[in-house]
Amino acid sequence: MRVLLIHAERFKWAPKSVADEIRDEPVEGEAENVLVSFVTVEESDSLDDGYLRAIAADILDVATKVGAKAVVIYPYAHLSPSLARPYLARDVLNKLYDIVRENTNLKVLKAPFGYYKEFELKCYGHPLSELSRSYSPETVARRVAPAERPEQRDYYLILTPDGAEYKPEEFPLDKYPDLKALVEKEVFKKELPGGEPKYIEYVKRFGFEWEPMSDVGHMRYGPEATTMMELVEDYAVQAAKSLGIPIFKIRGTNMFKLSERPIETHAKLFGERLYIVETDVDSILRYAACFQQFAMAKDWVISYRNLPFGMIEIADSYRYEQPGETVLLFRLRRFFMPDLHIFTKNLDEAIEVTYKLHDKIFEEIRKIGRDYVSLYNITQEFYKGHKDYLQELAKREGKPILLRVMPEQKYYWVLNVEFHVVDEIGRPREIATFQIDVGNAMRFGIKYVDEENKIRYPVIIHTAILGSVERYIFALFDTAALMEKEGKTPRLPTWITPVQVRVVPVSKDYLEYANKIADEIEAAGIRVDVDDRDETLSRKIRDAEREWIPYIVVVGQREVSTGTLTVRKRGVGQSQMTTQDLISAINEETKGYPRRPLYMPRLLSQRPFYHSV
Secondary structure (H helix, E strand, C coil): CEEEEEEEEEEEEEEEEECCCCCCCCCCEEEEEEEEEEEECECCCCCCHHHHHHHHHHHHHHHHHHCCCEEEEEECCCCCCCECCHHHHHHHHHHHHHHHHHCCCCEEEECCCCEEEEEEEEECCCCCCEEEEECCHHHHHHHCCHHHCCCCCCEEEEECCCCCEECHHHCCHHHCHHHHHHHHHHCCCCCCCCCCCCHHHHHHHCCEEECCCCCCCCEEECHHHHHHHHHHHHHHHHHHHCCCCCEEECCCCCEEECCCHHHHHHHHHHHHHCEEEECCCEEEECCCCHHHHHHHHCCCCCEHHHCCEEEEEEEEEECCCCHHHCECCCECCEEEEEEEEEEECCHHHHHHHHHHHHHHHHHHHHHCCCCCEEEEEEEHHHHHHHHHHHHHHHHHHCCCEEEEEECCCCCCEEEEEEEEEECCCCCEEEEEEEEEECCHHHHHCCCEECCCCCEECCEEEEEECCCCHHHHHHHHHHHHHHHHHCCCCCCCCCCCCCCCEEEEECCHHHHHHHHHHHHHHHHCCCCEEECCCCCCHHHHHHHHHHCCCCEEEEECHHHHHHCCEEEEECCCEEEEECHHHHHHHHHHHCCCCCCCCCCCCCEHHHCCCCCCC
């Protein structure tokens, strides 16, 4: 931050025209015997309380020395070439003004941000009447004694299903290996196990890759990967509908203007991971579906009779992860979030809905043979009034939960739950989540009319039941890695495997019959392809096994003459089945899951990208 201090006999300003979409009210002002603080907010500046208090103290110290009767904080973008983004600069200036005003009996004024202004100034001309200052978070931090620095006030507890509370260091963590891994990461800040996880090798076979011609952290999805992505998207909507409340699926834009106050105040909580786009106005790429759904909900006429209801969107989401932190299919700069928001009448109703939501989240992860270990970020006030609620959730999980208790409400929520799996190499990985939001309805102007015809603001639950699309798929592949680690055949659930059946003719003579079998299977809504390549039978079967095809059907003279199929089921073995038996078995195995067609030509010879290893 750069500050030019002028002790003036009189100072007067008036806004003349708009300079930025992000701006204050266009107020005029004047003062006499005033210390005018021309302030330029730079890229390195922040809203850190201690930092701005140190700057405010310097300004007031000069005001005392020169005998000023007033102080003016004046936005002035001409003292540095490294300006902060407008939305941050305005907040820094407003907070600096508030701190100065709180710590003096002098008259304190602030000129409006975001305008070209005319001003009149008459400087006294004494030795202290013109001073300049330069600040940075680093230099100010060195000036503040350790005893003066605010202490970290968040603390952690472990809550058991019977309601007992423990400090993490006093809890027998060895009895709960997954909880131990989470506590070591979150509480004790231990370094996670290193090395490349096995799932990376798997996902590349299915067309999940980085896009080298794009920004860091952006992926591309081949036909097989696309099939899996769209199936998970469908399933996420299906899971939301299963909660038994009205669900509205929507679509929206991914870019929002920072000049919109609700967007700006919500976005600044996200911090340095904002993906900022410079166009004719400063904008951000959304990091979830909140902005679009809230902007839409505020335009709806909502009655208490409509609540609760949900809105879901498969939102392309953007988070500016650091280049060294991006991980294929897990930590990305662009990903897809099946983001569900549930609008409820009040906190009590929100709590009741989260019981159902919590059960659904655990039901889905247990379907793939995994379980969650949970971190509950929670405000102290909410915890004091709702410990029994947290205890009930711990009972439903059947094990202790980790709480991070925050004495202050720093965000828009009172509860933010992170559900983690512990991966194949022992690292906690967040997949699903839900939050209870008590702030954004008022911020965005989302209202409903209650039973007494009064205007109320709903409490909003944010959730991703499956997690992001990519992270859910990560969990499936990580589960396969654990299978292999245990000596089992790694596999995916049949409903999501890109090719569910491969028909392999023993020679070209049986290709017509293979296609006839494939026609019957495809007519039943099952994804099937045919290996018509000029390769040996053993090579074709080996390639199908490498692609984790759940069902491999071999067609030769015996199958033609008997009307039965030789079917190899992955991880099980070989058997003889009729075509209808095979269709029935797959239908039973995929019952309740969505379906998508094959996104590739049926014949392997027609796939230019296909290569066998």
